[in-house]
Amino acid sequence: MSQINTAVHEPLLRVVKRSESTMKQKVLVRAAAILLALIVDALFIFFITGLNPIAVYTTMFQGTFSTAMRFSWALRDLASLLLIGVALAPAFKMRFWNTGAEGQVLVGALATAAVMVYYGGKVPNWLLYSAMLIASILAGALWGFIPAWFKAHFNTNETLFTLMMNYVAIQIVACFVNIWRGQASGLGKLNMKSKAGWFPQFFGQRYNINLLVVVLLVVLMYCYLRYSKQGYEIAVVGESENTARYAGINVGKVIIRTMIISGALCGLTGFLIVGGRDQTISTGTAGGNGFTAIIVAWLSKFNTFTMALISFLLIFLDKGAMEIASAYALNDFASDIIAGIILFFILGSEFFINYKLIVRGIHKEVR
Amino acid sequence: MLTPQETDRLFAVLKNMRADGKSIIIITHKLHEVLSISDRVSILRKGEYAGTVDTDMATESSLTELMVGKKVELNIECPEPVNRHLRLNVHNLSVTNAEGVRVLDSISFEAFSGEILGIAGISGNGQKELLEAIAGLQHVDAGSSVVYYPDDDRDSTAEQLIGKTPKDIRDMGVHLSFVPEDRLGMGLVGSMSMVDNMMLKSYTSGHSPFADRKAPRHLAEEIKDSLGVVTPSINTPVSRLSGGNVQKVLVGREIADAPSVLMTAYAVRGLDIHTSYTIYHLLNEQKQKGVAIIYVGEDLDVLVDLCDRILVLCDGKNNGIVEGRKTSKEELGLLMTSLQENHGGTDR
Known part of the structure; x- marks a missing residue:
C-alpha cells in the first residue's frame, strides 16, 4: 500500500482543553490577565480620556483605600453583597437558579422594620433584637419556600418564579413605606429618637456586627456544603435528579429545605442591612445586590471563600469607578468602562485556565 | 442491535455488494461476525493501529490478542448453581x-x-x-x-x-x-x-x-x-x-x-x-x-x-x-x- 498523505490543513489557532491546570499555571494566567487589563486600560485612558493612566489607577485605588472611612464603607458594602452570595451558594450548588435574592432580602428587611416600628421602645432590647432576627429569617424563608414548593410539586421554572417574587416583595415594601411615612415626604430613620433596634457599635466600628456575621457565615456555609450530609445531598441533586433518586434521596425535600436555608439567609441579610446599616427601609434597600450576588455566586463556583475575593473585586472596581468619575469630572460611562475592562480580563482569564491556544506550527508532539 | 436472523440478512446483502465489486468497511466488536464476513481485518488498540491480518489466518483468540495486547481466556464460565433458593x-x-x-x-x-x-x-x-x-x-x-x-x-x-x-x-x-x-x-x-x-x-x-x-x-x-x-x-x-x-x-x-x-x-x-x-x-x-x-x-x-x-x-x-x-x-x-x-x- 502506498503512503497516503494524511496531513490536514491546520488552522492558525486551535483551542484545546487543558487536562489539568497546576496552581502555578492558574496564578500565571491570572497575573497575565491583570497585567494585560492594565495595559489595555492604559491605552483607553490615555487615548480616549487624555488622562495619565498611572494617576487614574492611583485614584481608583484610593476609592477604597484612601481613608479609614472609605475602607469601612467598602467593607460595609462588601458585607451585604457577600452575605447574599453566601445565601445563594446552596441553591446554586443544587442548580436551583434562585434569582429572587433581591426580594428575599427585602421581605427580611420589611419584617425587621415592622418589628422596629410596632414594638420599638415597647419591649426590652434583647427581646426586640430577637424578634427582629426571627421575623426576618422567617420572612426570607417563606419567600424561598414558595417557589421551592411549586418546583418540587409541579416542576415550575424556578428562575422565572423567583424573579417574579422580587416584584411582589418590592410592591409590598412600597406599600408599607407609604403607610409608615404617613404625611411625611420620606420615611427617614426608624426610631430616630429611641434608636430602638439599632445595632450597637463595637470597637468604634459601625459595621462590626455585620462583618462578624459575614465572616462566620462564609466559614459555616463552606463547611456545610463541603462536609455535611445535607451538603452532599445538595451536590448530588444539582448534578442529576435521577442519580439522587437512585441514591435514595428525596429530591423534593432537599429542594424545599435548601431554598428555605437560602431564603432565610437572604432574610437575615435584610435584618443586618436595616438594623446594622440603614436603620430604615425602602424599595432600594437591597440595592441590586440580590442580582450582583448571582454573578458572585456563579463566578466563584459556589465556593464561599472565592466569593469573598470576587465580592471584594466587584466592590473595589465599583468604588474605584465612582472615585475616578468624581475626581476627574469624567462621564460615569467612561469610568465604568475603565473598571469594566479590568473585570472583563479577569473573567476572561477563566477561559484560559481551562483551555489553551495552540498556534499552527509551534506545537510540540504531545506524548 | 440486530437479532441473529437480521444479522444474517444484513450479511447476505453485504456479500452481494462485495460480489458486485464494492469495497466494504465494517466496524464491529463481535469477533465471530468479523470472521464470518470479512476478507481482511485491521485491529485498533487504544487509538493505535495494531496490525492487519487475513481473515483465513485469524481466529477469535488471535484477534483478541491483537486487540488486548496479551493472551486472554475467552471462555465464559457458567458453573451450576449451588444452594439455589x-x-x-x-x-x-x-x-x-x-x-x-x-x-x-x-x-x-x-x-x-x-x-x-x-x-x-x-x-x-x-x-x-x-x-x-x-x-x-x-x-x-x-x-x-x-x-x-x-x-x-x-x-x-x-x-x-x-x-x-x-x-x-x-x-x-x-x-x-x-x-x-x-x-x-x-x-x-x-x-x-x-x-x-x-x-x-x-x-x-x-x-x-x-x-x-x-x-x-x-x-x-x-x-x-x-x-x-x-x-x-x-x-x-x-x-x-x-x-x-x-x-x-x-x-x-x-x-x-x-x-x-x-x-x-x-x-x-x-x-x-x-x-x-x-x-x-x-x-x-x-x-x-x-x-x-x-x-x-x-x-x-x-x-x-x-x-x-x-x-x-x-x-x-x-x-x-x-x-x-x-x-x-x-x-x-x-x-x-x-x-x-x-x-x-x-x-x-
Missing part, C-alpha cells in the same frame, strides 16, 4: 409510562440465589423499566408485586418491595445492588471523585450531621487496586475516566455492598474485551457467593454462555424463559422478535 418473586408487574403506553405488561418470573437470570430483548422493550421497578425507581400499575425472600423460601419473612422507595428498601436491610444503564446519569455523579461516589448510597450512615469520608476513601482505594481502575487519583472526577473504568467504579461499588440481589443493565456496553471479561468474572464470583443476579444484556452469545436461565422480553411482555445451557442464539432471536401465543406461559 427463591430470592425474588415478580408477579404481574406492569408499568405504564407518562405517554400512557404500557411498557411492561404483566411480567411474572422468579429469581433465585446463586443463579444468573439473563434478560434478553431488543433495546427498549421494557428492560430499563423492569429493573427500575424492582429498585423502587419506577411507578408501577396496580396489582404489581415484587416479593423479596431474605434467606429461604418461607413466606413469613418475605417482604413486598412495590411501593417502597430505594431508601425504604435499604432501611429494610435488603441489599439490592443496581448497575443502571445510564452510568453517569444515574449510577454515578460525574463531577464527583471516586471517594464521593463510593458514599452515594451509604452517606446517611451514622448520626453525625457530617458525612464520613474515611470509609469511602478506603473503599475507593480498594476498588482501584482490585479492579485495576486507571485514574490519576481517587480524587479525580469520575467523568474524566474512560467508559471501562467508570463501569469498574460502578460495579465495584455495587458489589462492595455485599448484595443479595444484583441487577446489571448492559454492564459491558462500550467496554473493551478485556474489561468485559473482568465483569463476567465478577458476576460469576457473586453468583457463587449466593447472590441472585439479573443480567440485562444485548450480546446473545454472552447471554447464552453466562446465564442459567434467560427471560426474553418482547414488546414489554414476558415472551418465554429458556435454559441458558439448552438454548441457542437463534431461539433467543426468534423470541425477541415474534410474540408467542401463550407469552409468559413457557416458564422453565
Whole structure:
C-alpha cells in the first residue's frame, strides 16, 4: 500500500482543553490577565480620556483605600453583597437558579422594620433584637419556600418564579413605606429618637456586627456544603435528579429545605442591612445586590471563600469607578468602562485556565 | 442491535455488494461476525493501529490478542448453581409510562440465589423499566408485586418491595445492588471523585450531621487496586475516566455492598474485551457467593454462555424463559422478535 498523505490543513489557532491546570499555571494566567487589563486600560485612558493612566489607577485605588472611612464603607458594602452570595451558594450548588435574592432580602428587611416600628421602645432590647432576627429569617424563608414548593410539586421554572417574587416583595415594601411615612415626604430613620433596634457599635466600628456575621457565615456555609450530609445531598441533586433518586434521596425535600436555608439567609441579610446599616427601609434597600450576588455566586463556583475575593473585586472596581468619575469630572460611562475592562480580563482569564491556544506550527508532539 | 436472523440478512446483502465489486468497511466488536464476513481485518488498540491480518489466518483468540495486547481466556464460565433458593418473586408487574403506553405488561418470573437470570430483548422493550421497578425507581400499575425472600423460601419473612422507595428498601436491610444503564446519569455523579461516589448510597450512615469520608476513601482505594481502575487519583472526577473504568467504579461499588440481589443493565456496553471479561468474572464470583443476579444484556452469545436461565422480553411482555445451557442464539432471536401465543406461559 502506498503512503497516503494524511496531513490536514491546520488552522492558525486551535483551542484545546487543558487536562489539568497546576496552581502555578492558574496564578500565571491570572497575573497575565491583570497585567494585560492594565495595559489595555492604559491605552483607553490615555487615548480616549487624555488622562495619565498611572494617576487614574492611583485614584481608583484610593476609592477604597484612601481613608479609614472609605475602607469601612467598602467593607460595609462588601458585607451585604457577600452575605447574599453566601445565601445563594446552596441553591446554586443544587442548580436551583434562585434569582429572587433581591426580594428575599427585602421581605427580611420589611419584617425587621415592622418589628422596629410596632414594638420599638415597647419591649426590652434583647427581646426586640430577637424578634427582629426571627421575623426576618422567617420572612426570607417563606419567600424561598414558595417557589421551592411549586418546583418540587409541579416542576415550575424556578428562575422565572423567583424573579417574579422580587416584584411582589418590592410592591409590598412600597406599600408599607407609604403607610409608615404617613404625611411625611420620606420615611427617614426608624426610631430616630429611641434608636430602638439599632445595632450597637463595637470597637468604634459601625459595621462590626455585620462583618462578624459575614465572616462566620462564609466559614459555616463552606463547611456545610463541603462536609455535611445535607451538603452532599445538595451536590448530588444539582448534578442529576435521577442519580439522587437512585441514591435514595428525596429530591423534593432537599429542594424545599435548601431554598428555605437560602431564603432565610437572604432574610437575615435584610435584618443586618436595616438594623446594622440603614436603620430604615425602602424599595432600594437591597440595592441590586440580590442580582450582583448571582454573578458572585456563579463566578466563584459556589465556593464561599472565592466569593469573598470576587465580592471584594466587584466592590473595589465599583468604588474605584465612582472615585475616578468624581475626581476627574469624567462621564460615569467612561469610568465604568475603565473598571469594566479590568473585570472583563479577569473573567476572561477563566477561559484560559481551562483551555489553551495552540498556534499552527509551534506545537510540540504531545506524548 | 440486530437479532441473529437480521444479522444474517444484513450479511447476505453485504456479500452481494462485495460480489458486485464494492469495497466494504465494517466496524464491529463481535469477533465471530468479523470472521464470518470479512476478507481482511485491521485491529485498533487504544487509538493505535495494531496490525492487519487475513481473515483465513485469524481466529477469535488471535484477534483478541491483537486487540488486548496479551493472551486472554475467552471462555465464559457458567458453573451450576449451588444452594439455589427463591430470592425474588415478580408477579404481574406492569408499568405504564407518562405517554400512557404500557411498557411492561404483566411480567411474572422468579429469581433465585446463586443463579444468573439473563434478560434478553431488543433495546427498549421494557428492560430499563423492569429493573427500575424492582429498585423502587419506577411507578408501577396496580396489582404489581415484587416479593423479596431474605434467606429461604418461607413466606413469613418475605417482604413486598412495590411501593417502597430505594431508601425504604435499604432501611429494610435488603441489599439490592443496581448497575443502571445510564452510568453517569444515574449510577454515578460525574463531577464527583471516586471517594464521593463510593458514599452515594451509604452517606446517611451514622448520626453525625457530617458525612464520613474515611470509609469511602478506603473503599475507593480498594476498588482501584482490585479492579485495576486507571485514574490519576481517587480524587479525580469520575467523568474524566474512560467508559471501562467508570463501569469498574460502578460495579465495584455495587458489589462492595455485599448484595443479595444484583441487577446489571448492559454492564459491558462500550467496554473493551478485556474489561468485559473482568465483569463476567465478577458476576460469576457473586453468583457463587449466593447472590441472585439479573443480567440485562444485548450480546446473545454472552447471554447464552453466562446465564442459567434467560427471560426474553418482547414488546414489554414476558415472551418465554429458556435454559441458558439448552438454548441457542437463534431461539433467543426468534423470541425477541415474534410474540408467542401463550407469552409468559413457557416458564422453565
